[in-house]
Amino acid sequence: MPEKLIFEKSVPGRRAVVFPELDVPALDLDSLIPKELQRKEPAKLPEVSENEVVRHFTRLSQMNFGVDTGFYPLGSCTMKYNPKINEETSRLPGFARLHPYQPEDTVQGALQLMYETTVDLSEIAGMDFGTLQPAAGAHGELTGMMIIRAYHQSRGDVKRTKVIVPDSAHGTNPATAALCGFKIVEIKSMPNGEVDVEALRKAVDDETAGLMLTNPNTVGVFDPNIQEIARIVHDAGGLLYYDGANMNAIMGYARPGDMGFDVIHFNLHKTFSTPHGGGGPGACYVGVKDFLVPFLPKPVVQFDEDQNRYYLDYDRPQSIGRVKAFYGNFGVVVKTYTYLRAMGGEGLKRASGNAVLNANYLLSLLKDHYHVAFDRTCMHEFIITPKNLKDTGVRTLDIAKRLLDYGYHPPTIYFPLIVDEAMMIEPTETETKETLDSFAEAMINIAKEARENPELVTGAPRKTIVGRLDEVRAARQPNLRYTE
Amino acid sequence: MNYVPHTEQDQQAMLKSVGKNSIEELYHDIPADLKLKRDLQVSGGLSEIELRRLLKGLADKNQHLDECGSFLGAGAYDHYIPAFIDQLLLRSEFYTAYTPYQPEISQGTLQNIYEYQTMICELTGMDVSNASMYDGASALAEAAVMACEQTRRKEFVISDAVHPEYRETVQTYTESQNLTGKPVAFKDGVTDLEQVKALVNDKTAAVIVQYPNFFGNIEDLKGLAEIAHAQKALLVVAVADPVSLGILESPGALGADIVVGEGQSFGNPVSFGGPHIGFFAAREKYVRRMPGRIVGATVDSNGQRAFVLTLQAREQHIRREKATSNICSNQALNALAVNMALSAIGKQGLQEMARQCLQKAHYAFNRLTALPGVEAAFPGKPFFKEFVIKLPQDPERVNEALFKEKIIPGLPLKRFYPELGNALLVCVTELRTKAEIDLLAERLGGLK
Numbered sequence: 001m002p003e004k005l006i007f008e009k010s011v012p013g014r015r016a017v018v019f020p021e022l023d024v025p026a027l028d029l030d031s032l033i034p035k036e037l038q039r040k041e042p043a044k045l046p047e048v049s050e051n052e053v054v055r056h057f058t059r060l061s062q063m064n065f066g067v068d069t070g071f072y073p074l075g076s077c078t079m080k081y082n083p084k085i086n087e088e089t090s091r092l093p094g095f096a097r098l099h100p101y102q103p104e105d106t107v108q109g110a111l112q113l114m115y116e117t118t119v120d121l122s123e124i125a126g127m128d129f130g131t132l133q134p135a136a137g138a139h140g141e142l143t144g145m146m147i148i149r150a151y152h153q154s155r156g157d158v159k160r161t162k163v164i165v166p167d168s169a170h171g172t173n174p175a176t177a178a179l180c181g182f183k184i185v186e187i188k189s190m191p192n193g194e195v196d197v198e199a200l201r202k203a204v205d206d207e208t209a210g211l212m213l214t215n216p217n218t219v220g221v222f223d224p225n226i227q228e229i230a231r232i233v234h235d236a237g238g239l240l241y242y243d244g245a246n247m248n249a250i251m252g253y254a255r256p257g258d259m260g261f262d263v264i265h266f267n268l269h270k271t272f273s274t275p276h277g278g279g280g281p282g283a284c285y286v287g288v289k290d291f292l293v294p295f296l297p298k299p300v301v302q303f304d305e306d307q308n309r310y311y312l313d314y315d316r317p318q319s320i321g322r323v324k325a326f327y328g329n330f331g332v333v334v335k336t337y338t339y340l341r342a343m344g345g346e347g348l349k350r351a352s353g354n355a356v357l358n359a360n361y362l363l364s365l366l367k368d369h370y371h372v373a374f375d376r377t378c379m380h381e382f383i384i385t386p387k388n389l390k391d392t393g394v395r396t397l398d399i400a401k402r403l404l405d406y407g408y409h410p411p412t413i414y415f416p417l418i419v420d421e422a423m424m425i426e427p428t429e430t431e432t433k434e435t436l437d438s439f440a441e442a443m444i445n446i447a448k449e450a451r452e453n454p455e456l457v458t459g460a461p462r463k464t465i466v467g468r469l470d471e472v473r474a475a476r477q478p479n480l481r482y483t484e
Numbered sequence: 485m486n487y488v489p490h491t492e493q494d495q496q497a498m499l500k501s502v503g504k505n506s507i508e509e510l511y512h513d514i515p516a517d518l519k520l521k522r523d524l525q526v527s528g529g530l531s532e533i534e535l536r537r538l539l540k541g542l543a544d545k546n547q548h549l550d551e552c553g554s555f556l557g558a559g560a561y562d563h564y565i566p567a568f569i570d571q572l573l574l575r576s577e578f579y580t581a582y583t584p585y586q587p588e589i590s591q592g593t594l595q596n597i598y599e600y601q602t603m604i605c606e607l608t609g610m611d612v613s614n615a616s617m618y619d620g621a622s623a624l625a626e627a628a629v630m631a632c633e634q635t636r637r638k639e640f641v642i643s644d645a646v647h648p649e650y651r652e653t654v655q656t657y658t659e660s661q662n663l664t665g666k667p668v669a670f671k672d673g674v675t676d677l678e679q680v681k682a683l684v685n686d687k688t689a690a691v692i693v694q695y696p697n698f699f700g701n702i703e704d705l706k707g708l709a710e711i712a713h714a715q716k717a718l719l720v721v722a723v724a725d726p727v728s729l730g731i732l733e734s735p736g737a738l739g740a741d742i743v744v745g746e747g748q749s750f751g752n753p754v755s756f757g758g759p760h761i762g763f764f765a766a767r768e769k770y771v772r773r774m775p776g777r778i779v780g781a782t783v784d785s786n787g788q789r790a791f792v793l794t795l796q797a798r799e800q801h802i803r804r805e806k807a808t809s810n811i812c813s814n815q816a817l818n819a820l821a822v823n824m825a826l827s828a829i830g831k832q833g834l835q836e837m838a839r840q841c842l843q844k845a846h847y848a849f850n851r852l853t854a855l856p857g858v859e860a861a862f863p864g865k866p867f868f869k870e871f872v873i874k875l876p877q878d879p880e881r882v883n884e885a886l887f888k889e890k891i892i893p894g895l896p897l898k899r900f901y902p903e904l905g906n907a908l909l910v911c912v913t914e915l916r917t918k919a920e921i922d923l924l925a926e927r928l929g930g931l932k
């Protein structure tokens with residue numbers, strides 16, 4: 001049964017929230033706000049009781065699927081278990097009830113937490129320092145690319161207007177570079193998923209501002225030529241940007257900073273266990289090498305050793321400026337910090353190693369039943385396609401929908417764009433062998449169904465609360481809000 | 485803690501299936517000289533018992549809003565959050581989900597966004613809203629970019645009475661695209677319309693103001709819309725304090741074309757400045773240029789109503805460098821809190837909430853400006869729940885002195901507006917009691 005909209009439950013005069021009696025003398029409204037500035041018609045918000053509100057949202061939650069509901073192998077998104085202690089610590093009033101403009105002396109614990117998080121993430125990244133101001137990965141990319149732009153400009157090197165992006169890149173990479181005013185030069189990937197080094201060599205010139213790269217890349221392959229790639233870009237005078245969405249593969253094994261990257265972001269809501277919230281809030285760390293520290297967004301959290309005091313440093317003349325108000329998604333950073341302290345360096349390395357083990361294990365179970373896009377040892381994720389099932393008429397979308405009937409969240413589908421009918425599978429380290437076995441069994445069953453009874457797959461899902469949606473109608477006749 | 489479930493036997497069995505002897509072997513693609521040959525220097529390995537102790541210790545080094553009477557606002561507001569909200573936000577079907585790419589198992593998230601979009605449209609008087617932005621400042625920055633794209637013009641006019649950190653964010657975003665923001669001064673605490681008129685011409689993409697503005701004063705949106713529209717420029721309005729829309733006329737009714745803002749006031753804690761939630765709304769004709777996710781209603785294969793991400797041809801995963809924005813993850817869970825709060829507060833409740841803020845703020849204003857040496861910075865200007873006073877002393881000193889008595893009187897404006905001298909921005913929400921306001925007045929009056 002679908003759930004009515006909260007507006008459809010509204011009954012004039014019904015109320016949930018009440019406020020205390022006004023405890024100051026009430027002045028005449030017209031004397032405070034001129035009549036023409038007063039609202040003529042109140043916003044049509046729902047009029048419902050508290051019980052109804054609570055049932056409504058409880059019901060909506062039941063129409064959702066999260067990591068706590070079941071296996072969620074959504075490639076590139078790192079849907080690992082979200083530790084519950086993180087939720088508890090981030091809700092401590094000493095964090096959640098801090099105003100951003102409180103005097104610095106009253107928020108020393110918060111600043112210390114931000115400082116230590118920045119230092120630890122810099123250690124993991126192999127960078128010198130960083131910022132936690134961006135609110136998500138794409139926001140971090142924006143910050144990082146603005147830093148690259150500011151760096152070139154500070155040297156009067158103003159003709160560097162091009163950014164190189166491999167065709168395997170996530171859509172946010174080219175979109176970000178464009179938002180920063182760069183022209184995008186796309187280079188094709190090699191059949192084995194690696195950057196085409198020769199194509200890169202041809203693409204760079206004295207207009208190259210930088211290269212944006214994900215490594216392990218979006219097909220789950222660690223690019224072994226990374227040092228050569230870095231050298232080509234650096235020799236041409238460009239900088240290297242690291243999209244750290246896939247950092248969950250290599251923590252403690254290798255560091256982007258050591259590979260030659262100059263700027264990097266981590267999505268804290270992927271690798272560092274903070275929940276994704278159904279589409280945010282995320283949080284982001286952007287790390288840089290020493291020579292780029294002056295360009296970080298302001299303010300920067302600093303520690304004054306002499307005074308044993310943390311502070312916000314606004315005096316940064318070369319800073320790119322701000323990318324949002326205040327200091328970042330602090331509440332999410334508290335969860336990251338809790339996770340870092342839970343894991344420690346050793347635990348993080350164990351997480352990565354087992355994320356890679358889980359991916360390779362699952363791949364070993366599936367490789368005889370699906371086409372493997374890049375048949376090699378993978379990192380934390382891999383791509384398969386139903387190319388071998390082509391004659392059945394079953395497509396990736398169908399398999400994804402059929403997985404819903406089996407009680408799984410499907411993998412990421414149709415990304416990256418360079419693989420036809422891609423299914424990108426990222427199991428993460430927090431899943432048991434049994435879970436992976438059952439998922440593989442479901443996938444193998446679906447391949448069998450595709451051959452024996454394809455309608456079972458193409459007609460899926462059948463067990464979900466709604467069937468497949470008419471997305472064309474949604475886009476052609478946009479209905480984006482409720483009206484009576 | 486260890487969130488990896490594998491036993492030694494599991495690992496061995498799995499490695500065998502993969503055909504490797506160790507996890508280390510799985511990393512053979514990483515060149516040997518790139519491998520980290522030492523341990524990461526990250527302290528940890530703590531149990532939950534130790535984590536609780538550690539985090540509590542850090543939290544206790546801070547002084548939070550329940551421990552003092554705070555009159556701080558300026559874009560982050562301490563409002564009432566109904567008790568049920570956090571309990572429902574902890575339903576992990578909500579918070580452990582990803583972006584709703586699979587609508588059949590994400591109707592909870594999707595319907596929430598649809599309801600949220602409706603509420604934002606209702607509040608702002610706009611036709612369409614997106615699913616959320618990172619915060620009010622970045623929403624305003626994207627609105628400036630969008631207005632320039634829409635009008636194919638490269639300049640905009642932005643009021644100095646817009647939140648300084650919003651202006652800085654707009655500057656960062658627009659500078660890299662070679663868009664130019666021309667600042668307009670304020671006069672008597674509101675945007676100087678004469679100056680706007682002088683600056684706006686056929687190269688102007690947008691006029692950007694905040695409503696109520698950073699000082700709490702209420703801008704003449706109608707007048708600004710006329711000036712902007714006469715040159716085919718857009719009026720972009722930032723609402724950092726949407727509680728005000730319980731009483732104030734909606735920006736849409738006064739001629740705004742794009743309305744963005746900060747939704748934190750509804751259901752979200754101040755949380756040291758984030759996560760908050762930007763909203764982004766516009767007139768219908770601009771919908772295909774909007775940034776971010778948008779949810780629409782459609783039907784499923786059985787013909788029943790259902791919700792789905794739509795108009796995705798604007799977005800980075802389809803359009804790549806031609807996308808209207810690069811935004812991907814946004815602030816969905818915060819939007820859920822907004823929806824929950826506005827559902828519970830409701831139509832009458834929001835008017836009541838706004839009325840209480842307004843009345844208490846004016847009570848505080850009258851008490852404070854009656855103190856010797858304390859003056860209204862902008863006398864006679866209508867304001868909502870924030871106002872600026874001028875003190876006879878340095879407000880930083882005042883803050884220090886009163887903080888000893890567990891009062892934060894407000895935000896000294898010197899850091900943003902040195903020209904305003906000893907100015908203090910005071911914010912009064914429905915949570916402040918008469919007793920707290922009286923105490924503030926008493927202590928402030930008692931200072932030498």
Ligand SMILES: Cc1ncc(COP(=O)(O)O)c(C=O)c1O
Pocket residue numbers: 076077136137138139170172173214218243245246267282811812813
């Ligand atoms: C490779 C890659 N880059 C960037 C992003 C964007 O990150 P966010 O959604 O945090 O903005 C993602 C997330 O989906 C990603 O997978």
